[in-house]
Amino acid sequence: MSDKIVILSKAERVAQYKKWFEDAPKNVRAYLDMIEYDAQRWEIAENQQVLSESQLKEVNAIYAEEL
Numbered sequence: 651m652s653d654k655i656v657i658l659s660k661a662e663r664v665a666q667y668k669k670w671f672e673d674a675p676k677n678v679r680a681y682l683d684m685i686e687y688d689a690q691r692w693e694i695a696e697n698q699q700v701l702s703e704s705q706l707k708e709v710n711a712i713y714a715e716e717l
Contacts, residue, residue, distance in 0.1 A: 691709050
């Protein structure tokens with residue numbers, strides 16, 4: 651049996667993630683939320699070129715504004 655790499659479109663990936671999230675136990679959903687939060691913070695940091703630890707508060711403030 652050969653494994654194939656399947657590349658999904660962004661819409662398919664989002665739909666698949668949402669399904670997994672809905673089906674996951676509560677503690678797993680909390681863990682996935684934490685991962686998503688961290689990923690969004692780092693994306694903001696990279697986009698703003700905020701890379702030092704001392705500027706992480708700025709990233710958190712930007713993220714909080716988006717909520």
